[in-house]
Amino acid sequence: MxxxxxxxxxxxxxxxxxxxxxxxxxxxxxxxxxxxxxxxxxxxxxxxxxxxxxxxxxxxxxxxxxxxxxxxxxxxxxxxxxxxxxxxxxxxxxxxxxxxxxxxxxxxxxxxxxxxxxxxxxxxxxxxxxxxxxxxxxxxxxxxxxxxxxxxxxxxxxxxxxxxxxxxxxxxxxxxxxxLDIALRAGAITLLALAVLLPVSWFWARRTARPLLQLAQAMETVPSQPAAVGLDLPRGGDEIGRLGVSFERMVGELKKRQDLEQQMLASERLAAVGRLSAGIAHEINNPLGGMLTAIKTYQRHGDGDPLAVQTLSLLERGLSQIRNTVAALLVETRTQDRRFEAADVDDLLILVEGEAHARGVRIEVAGRLEESLPLPATLLRQILLNLLLNAVAAAAEGGRVRLGLAAADGMLRASVCNDGEHIPEAQMAYLFEPFATGREKGHGLGLWVVYQIVRELGGGLSVDSEPGCTTFRVEIPYADR
Amino acid sequence: MGFPSHPTFSASRRRFLAAAPALGLLPVRSARAAAGLRIGLTPVFLDDQISFNARWRRWFEDKLERPVTFVQRGNYREVVDLLVAGKIDCAWLCGYPYVRHRRHLRLAAVPLWQGKPLYQSYLIVPAAEAAVRGFAELRGRVFAYSDPDSNSGFLYPQYALRNGGENPARYFSRTFFTWSHRNVVEAVSVGLADGGAVDGYVWEMLARIRPTLTAGTRVVERSPLLGFPPFVARGDLPEAEFRAVRAALLGMASDPRGVELLGRLGLDGFSPGTPDLFDGIARMIERMGRA
The missing domain is CATH 3.30.450.20 (PAS domain)
Incomplete structure (x- = not known):
């Protein structure tokens, strides 16, 4: 009841x-x-x-x-x-x-x-x-x-x-x-007054109740949809209005925390995957090295049996492909490298140009480096090249890709933006994992590699994808190097 | 400054006196004003019909060709006193005061009711009092008289009781005067009095024009026929004026307006009448006086 x-x-x-x-x-x-x-x-x-x-x-x-x-x-x-x-x-x-x-x-x-x-x-x-x-x-x-x-x-x-x-x-x-006559008249007047007062007070009471109802409704939606956007919340300076504002702030905080948790979860998973893949690569690399050396020794000193040569050649190509793949998994920073310079950016553009031209994609560059940065050039080139190639591939036919560069306060900020289809929400969570690819071509290691290198360099990698604009942002500190 | 000049005052006063009788408003004064005739009225008829009185007065004025004033008072005695004192000229009186003051009065005319100059006194009781058949059942009850100077409303019932060997002063537990016959009917009708004495002519007229009032009463006794209340004049009224009044009354039945007025009065006309018409009343006065 x-x-x-x-x-x-x-x-x-x-x-x-x-x-x-x-x-x-x-x-x-x-x-x-x-x-x-x-x-x-x-x-x-x-x-x-x-x-x-x-x-x-x-x-x-x-x-x-x-x-x-x-x-x-x-x-x-x-x-x-x-x-x-x-x-x-x-x-x-x-x-x-x-x-x-x-x-x-x-x-x-x-x-x-x-x-x-x-x-x-x-x-x-x-x-x-x-x-x-x-x-x-x-x-x-x-x-x-x-x-x-x-x-x-x-x-x-x-x-x-x-x-x-x-x-x-x-x-x-x-x-x-x-x-009785007087009473009836008084009653009639009362009814008349009520006929006027009741609708008015009903209207005002409904108005009073509305913000509370909005708040209650917002609270019910929040657990399933933790975003303050689109919530119909009461505004105004009174207590309920303030409650609405506080509620909105609370939902914002909640959302931030949830995002943070998810990020942490993702990066922990990535780290675990990294450790796992590094271990596997190491375990694979040892016998792989032996097998390739054996094949080379046979090719150099063997009796030249054509069947064996053919078979070994097949084995060699297969093993080489395994080594390349494993090498891609196992990213290692070489400490000894030259500094990253503005000319590197020009090289990168030349490297990407062929692919871009093939798809009719225009590449724009915003910002440039005034001086060389104390960052390993090879790794940075690899990061940017991967991102640019991804962007060109993702950009719409005849679309454009935009490269942004800025170095200030000991931090290099690079962004690569394309106007292609945006990345679905479901895919975002696994974007930086190995073999996670949205395309039929490629092995899906590009972003994994980028992620690994950026991590190695102590930087951060983030992605924003909205329809018509997908942007990868890289931030790498260089001041303490 | 002196006093206002005397002639102006006199002139305005004369104008007022001339106008007042025409309005019928002038109260009786010691001064015999203008040449108007003053006629006293008593409740021997339904004298409370103001519009009828006004028309009747105008008829008198037309017939007599002089102003006429009607004078009404609360009881018979005042009118009789005015007449005897010469302050009014004529009056429609009851037979009882006429007989008592016969020496100073002249009989001008006697109304004809149902063809005769006679009427009766009625003893009435409330209609609901079925057991009352006459004075006998009213002993110790409340009785209403109309006026101590009325024949039908006082003298006759007193005489009847005395004749029956009773003392009229003690016969009833309580008596009172209503000062008009009409009120006697009302007093009996509402039960204020257990019985009353009323002018038979007035009762019959009321039965005709106010039947609801008489319906509450029942006539249980009727007196012998007695002289109808007459029109009388003061004894010293100039002969010419007396004749004029008498002629006007006697000619009323042959005058169209007079006939219409008589119809309202319920009368057939006026007869010259003779004083011996009232011998019956005189005998009753004598009988009461001896007691």
């Missing part, structure tokens, strides 16, 4: 905001309704009290003159309903004389003239027990607990003498319909 906690922020934040909006709206509405209720009740009471006062004053003369009909007419006119506020209408009005008997009432059938308060029962029965036998001196409000009515009792006083009392009975429920 999926709880609310597991719900996506995409929904959770908007739902919480909705909840807050609806809750606020309800709270405000309820507060207003409670206030309206109190207002209405206070209004009703003050209206009843003022009506009671007016009646008490107006009824003094009819009471003194014993003019029952006049008193009745006054009650009748006071009873006239206000159509806009039916709750303000007194349900029953009773004028009591000094003996607390009914002098006149607005409902003569229920409260006939001369009847005592308790006799009628009904709503006045509840009032009977509450009235002070001495009569009230001031206006009072009675609210019998069990009755559906409350009463405003006003004294009828002339010249300090209590003539009687006027009791106005109001239904406790009479104002409910009107209150």
């Amino acid at each position: 999926k709880g609310f906690e597991d719900l996506s922020l995409r929904w959770k934040i908007p739902l919480r905001v909705m909840g807050a909006v609806v809750g606020t709206a309800l709270a405000v509405t309820i507060a207003l309704l409670v206030r309206d209720y109190d207002d209405m009740k206070a209004n009703l009471e003050s209206h009843a009290k003022s009506l009671g006062r007016v009646l008490a004053n107006t009824l003094v003369t009819p009471m003194l003159h014993d003019d029952l009909w006049r008193a009745f007419e006054i009650l009748q006119s006071a009873r006239q309903a206000v159509p806009a506020a039916p709750e303000l209408e007194a349900q029953v009005m009773v004028v009591l004389d000094a003996e607390r008997r009914v002098f006149v009432s607005s409902r003569p059938r229920e409260y006939p003239i001369g009847s005592g308060l308790g006799e009628g029962g009904g709503i006045l029965g509840s009032l009977a027990g509450m009235l002070d036998p001495e009569g009230p001196v001031e206006q009072r409000v009675f609210e019998p607990r069990d009755g559906a009515f409350y009463f405003v009792v006003s004294p009828l006083v002339a010249d300090g003498v209590l003539l009687g009392q006027v009791a106005l009975g109001y239904s406790k429920k009479a104002f409910l319909p009107r209150y």
Whole structure:
């Protein structure tokens, strides 16, 4: 079962905001309704009290003159309903004389003239027990607990003498319909406000949630695709924006580290391969040397049997090919060599020209050496020649190859760039291993040899391959030589 | 600076006095203003129909060719007092005060109701009180009179009780005056009173124009026929004026506008009448006076 906690922020934040909006709206509405209720009740009471006062004053003369009909007419006119506020209408009005008997009432059938308060029962029965036998001196409000009515009792006083009392009975429920009306109106206004507020707050909540969602999505993609490029991350100066920036930086660091690990892994493997191939070459070279010497001895001193000569010649060519191959595997730096000079570069161009011309590839040179460098010329020539030949072979038909050279701060930087097809990602990892070739021609030792020599010289070799531009870069320090 | 010049003041006052009777607003003053005729009205008929009163007054003015003012008061006594004191010229009174003040008054005309100058007093009770058949069942109850100077609304029921050997002052637990017949009907109808005495003519008229009001009441007793409330004039009204008023009233039934007004009053016309029409009332006064 999926709880609310597991719900996506995409929904959770908007739902919480909705909840807050609806809750606020309800709270405000309820507060207003409670206030309206109190207002209405206070209004009703003050209206009843003022009506009671007016009646008490107006009824003094009819009471003194014993003019029952006049008193009745006054009650009748006071009873006239206000159509806009039916709750303000007194349900029953009773004028009591000094003996607390009914002098006149607005409902003569229920409260006939001369009847005592308790006799009628009904709503006045509840009032009977509450009235002070001495009569009230001031206006009072009675609210019998069990009755559906409350009463405003006003004294009828002339010249300090209590003539009687006027009791106005109001239904406790009479104002409910009107209150319901107000409540309905308040509800409608609340709904209207919500109809405006909810879409707006929904929109804002979605906007608030979006950066978090972006971040979450980015986190999910990162393990399989550890690159900050193409990630839809939140920007901005707030916490989430900063989180996005930090996340991007972290992914960058992660990527760098992964690259480094891969490089280390590759170079370790290459070193292992190098050691292995060196050992094998050594083991092969020893018997190979003996076998070739034996063949040479036989050719020089043998009896000249034509079959043997032919066979040995075949063996010699085969063994020579093995030796060449092994020699290529086993790169050795010769410490005694001349310095690398600018003229070497010119030689290299001449050497490559034939091949380039055949494929219609143009070779450009950028930068040149001002002086000779304390680096072994033969090895450098081998490196550059290999790279140039590779580049010419890889370049598009009629394309171009660019050789860049720069020597500064004790570091020779050379780059060879071609515009041919780029090297597929899968092949990159094994590029510098022996026999790893993308072409049908060649044994695939060229780059292996270059790598070995560069390593021997304490430099670095790197490759960038993008469609239309594959660049090999060599960096070799010479300052400490 | 002196006082405002006297002539200006007099002139404006005269203008006011001349205009006021035409509006029918002028209250009765000691000064006999202009040449207007003052007619007092009492609730012997439905005197609370203002628009009808205005039309009737205009009819009087047209007939008498002089301004006419209607004077209405809260009870009969005030109108009678005004008449006896000469502050009004005529009045439509109840037979009871007419008989009492006969010496100072002249009978101008008596309305004809259902063809006769006679009417009855009704004893009414709430319609729901089916058990009440007359005064007997109303002992100790609440009773509504219309006016202490009314024949049908006070004198007759008092007389009837006295005739039955009762003391009218103690017969009911509570009595009150409503100061008009119409209000007696209302008081009984809403149950404020358990019974009431009302002018039969007024009750019948109400039954015609306000049936909802009379529907709440039931007539349980009718008095013998008595003299209909008459139109009377003060005794010292100049003969010519008296004759003019009498002629106007007697000619009402033969005048188209008069007939229409009579229709609203529910009357057939006016007769000259004779004082002996009211002998029945006089006998009742005598009987009550002896007690």
